[in-house]
Amino acid sequence: VQMSNENKYWGLADQFESYGNGVLEKMTKSKRKTQQRLIRDRYTGNPLTEKEWIEAVKEAEETDYRKTALKDGLLSWMRERGLLVLLLIIAPIAGLAVASEDRSQNIESATAATVLIKTHLNHGFLEDDDAHGRWEGTGFLINRERGWIVTNAHVAGYGPASLRVRFETDDAFSEAKRLFVDSKHDVAVIQIAPEAIPEGVSTLELDCDYELSRGESVFSIGHPQDQYFTSSLGVLSGEKDFHVDGSFFTTDLVTESGSSGGPVIAERTNKVVGMTTSGFTSSDLGFLTKSS
Numbered sequence: 001v002q003m004s005n006e007n008k009y010w011g012l013a014d015q016f017e018s019y020g021n022g023v024l025e026k027m028t029k030s031k032r033k034t035q036q037r038l039i040r041d042r043y044t045g046n047p048l049t050e051k052e053w054i055e056a057v058k059e060a061e062e063t064d065y066r067k068t069a070l071k072d073g074l075l076s077w078m079r080e081r082g083l084l085v086l087l088l089i090i091a092p093i094a095g096l097a098v099a100s101e102d103r104s105q106n107i108e109s110a111t112a113a114t115v116l117i118k119t120h121l122n123h124g125f126l127e128d129d130d131a132h133g134r135w136e137g138t139g140f141l142i143n144r145e146r147g148w149i150v151t152n153a154h155v156a157g158y159g160p161a162s163l164r165v166r167f168e169t170d171d172a173f174s175e176a177k178r179l180f181v182d183s184k185h186d187v188a189v190i191q192i193a194p195e196a197i198p199e200g201v202s203t204l205e206l207d208c209d210y211e212l213s214r215g216e217s218v219f220s221i222g223h224p225q226d227q228y229f230t231s232s233l234g235v236l237s238g239e240k241d242f243h244v245d246g247s248f249f250t251t252d253l254v255t256e257s258g259s260s261g262g263p264v265i266a267e268r269t270n271k272v273v274g275m276t277t278s279g280f281t282s283s284d285l286g287f288l289t290k291s292s
Contacts, residue, residue: 103219103267106219106265106267106270107219107221107231109202110140110204110219110221110231110263110265111168111221111229111231112167112168112169112198112200112201112202113140113141113201113202113203113204113263114138114139114140114141114167114168114221114222114229114262114263115138115139115140115141115149115165115166115167116136116138116165116166116223116228116229117136117137117138117139117149117151117155117156117163117164117165117176117190117261118134118135118136118163118164118165118166118173119134119135119136119137119155119156119157119161119162119163120133120134120161120162120163121133121134121135121157121159121160121161122159122160122161122162123159123160124157124158124159125158125159126158127153127154127158127183128154128157128158128159129154135155136223136226136258137151137152137154137155137156137223137258137260137261138151138155138221138222138223138258138259138260138261138262138263138276139151139155139165139190139261139262140204140221140261140262140263140272141197141201141202141203141204142189142203142204142206143203144194144197144201144202144203145194146191146194147191147192147193147194147196147197148179148189148190148191149165149176149189149190149191149192150187150188150189150261150275151188151189151190151260151261151275152186152187152188152260152261152275152277152289153181153182153183153185153186153187153188154186154260155188155260155261156178156181156188156190157178158181158183161178162175163175163176163177163178163190164176165190165192167197167198167201168228168229169198170198174192174193174196175192175193176190176191176192177190177191178190178191179191184244185244185246185289186277186289187275187289204263204265204271204272205270205271205272206271206272206291207266207269207271207272207273207291208291208292209292210266210269210271210273210290210291210292212236212238212239212249213236214235214236214237214238215235215236215237216235216236216266216268216273217233217234217235217266217267217268218233218234218235218236218251218253218264218265218266218267218273219231219232219233219234219253219264219265219267220232220234220253220254220259220262220263220264220265220276221262221263222254222256222258222259222260222261222262222276223258223259223262224254224255224256224257224258224259225256225257225258226258227258230254232253232254233253234251234252234253234254235251235252236249236250236251236273236288237250237251237252237285238250240287246290246292247290248274248277248287248288248289248290249264249273249274249287249288249290250285250286250287250288251264251274251285251286251287251288252284252285252286253276253286254286255276255278255279255284255285255286255287256279259276259279259286260276260277260278261275261276262275262276263275263276264276264288271291272291273288273290273291274288274289274290274291275288275289275291276288277289
């Protein structure tokens with residue numbers, strides 16, 4: 001049966017050549033094979049009419065042309081635009097490298113403006129957790145000329161206390177005094193002598209108009225569990241209202257003992273959007289006092 005079909009096929013091919021006006025001979029060998037395969041696939045056991053042969057040849061030509069054009073066109077495009085393709089691959093990688101470098105520089109700058117605060121409470125007030133004690137926290141520089149540093153009120157303490165601060169590059173601590181304490185919002189401003197601030201340290205800018213964008217990339221600087229001047233990367237995840245006066249931002253940043261008072265900076269603007277204030281002991285959720 002196969003030989004019979006083969007004979008029928010080649011007989012049809014001969015028939016095609018007889019009234020195809022020599023079209024088949026004018027084509028290349030590869031095109032001829034393509035056409036023959038196409039015609040053979042279309043064969044149903046009945047002789048093709050002249051119109052069907054012409055349509056078959058036309059379809060074969062178009063099919064072969066499309067394949068050739070696609071292959072040649074793609075190779076030509078790659079040769080002519082090879083550099084462009086390379087650039088399209090390299091550019092995003094280079095962009096990531098630049099972004100990573102910018103992030104590192106911003107973190108270094110923020111770290112330089114952050115201080116370690118040591119508090120010695122002599123006589124605790126009602127707002128203090130203890131009648132006396134010692135603890136550590138974080139703060140950050142907001143005014144170089146006046147030597148102003150922002151921190152949490154629970155870090156600075158409420159009752160009579162002595163405060164000492166140290167920048168990362170300092171070899172010794174400097175004395176500080178409280179200027180402002182807000183127990184309702186847990187915010188305090190302490191002051192050191194401007195000449196005690198190391199050269200090259202820049203202040204951090206507060207973004208008091210910031211509106212929450214969930215998923216916003218942020219980083220913080222602090223001293224969690226005595227890991228001094230440690231940076232942490234995370235996002236802002238939402239808000240929590242404790243019905244005091246405004247709400248807190250929630251975050252997945254590291255929030256441990258020693259983190260309180262640390263600046264939380266949006267990577268997009270490099271401005272302080274909040275201050276690390278507290279966290280749940282049973283989860284990684286942290287709360288930030290808003291810059292506003």
